[in-house]
Amino acid sequence: MDSEKVIRRDNDYVLHTYNRNPIVLEKGAGLYAQSPEGKSYLDFTSGIGVNSLGFCDLHWAEAVSRQAHKLQHTSNLYYTAPCGKLAKRLCRLTGMDKVFFANSGAEANEGAIKAARKYSFDHYGAGRDEIITLVNSFHGRTIATLTATGQGVFHNYFGPFNEGFVYTAVGDIDGLTEMVDRRTCAVMLELVQGEGGVTALDPEYVRAVRKLCDEKDLVLIVDEVQTGVGRTGTFLCCEQYGLKADIVTLAKGLGGGLPIGAVLMNHKVAGGMGPGTHGSTFGGNPVVCAGALAVLDRIDQSFMHNVCARADQLREGLAKLPLIQQISGIGLMVGIQFEEGIAAADVLAACREKGLLVLTAKTRLRLLPPLTLTAHDVDAALEILGEVLSEMAQKQPAE
16 A cells, blocks of 8 residues: 555545545554554544544454454344443443434434424424524534534535524523523533533533523433543543433444444433434444444443543643643543644644644644553653644744
8 A cells, every 4th residue: 555546546536525634544553553654653533532442452343343244234123232232331321211323423413403302392392492502512514413513614605504503602601591482492512612622611500501401491412422431531521510411422432433323311301202203224233333332341440540540641741841821621632722823733733743643623732542542652642742842932932
């Protein structure tokens, strides 16, 4: 395999809706991936939070392979053991009551939107279908989830957009309360706004939102597509807030590298979602569910202890580096705001040249390493990022 040939072919035939990095990844193991020419990269992106166990975890790969050799797909017209096993595990881990399986975070959020509106229709009739989301949120790229996304930059080109979504400022409980009226059926939020800059919500605000939803009988939807499955140091980020949502959506890290989405519901909401109310040809696919079960097999107390320890190590190390103004997020979902004049995109490019893969979110650098990282991996990433920032600091004009 030749990198130039791969890139050229991709440019010729793939619809370029992505700004790809100018590198080709051929294979990987753990936290490291290699180009066809043998250059090694330390991955602190985990495929935007997907490769929760790193590249090609053996237990995960064997579980997926065994199921692929046994039964790869049936549709939801029949029962399969992996689907039910995964649903049971998720309910017991989260305290939720039912699960609907989809294929992505956007699909999971679509399912959540439908379930919330169905609950409201069943109990209050037509016309109570509006969902309040937060400014700077991100919930997906389908038309409905794009409309739910509270960022104007995404609301171009693809109109008309769906009715039934309004936006409120983060942290403004008075503004949210005033917005609730006879048309409101749900509030939808991310506890850490990932694409919006890796910004965590204030716990007092979250408690107030839950209280408001209880008083008005609104469905509280928490989008944990990026925060869930151990990313923040607990299985759900909701646990960090002592929060019980009515609906929680998962995706990304749950599949360990295969496409999956999950809509977790309590009895209140699940009761209205009977046959024909929602569906997915591929949802609950046995191979994907086998991979997700392998992920859950790994997430025990020792695993979560390592996530928390490595998050502390990483954040403490970042605080000692030059040019860093603020560190945000929770656990291993890390945002880095640099001093004025330092662009996150430039830091990303310089890190890539030195063999470290990172992400951006708005003006911030974003780190989403695999949850299996070691103390050595953290030290290696800090060393590269430190070199990059030290070199940039030397180029900064003297005050």
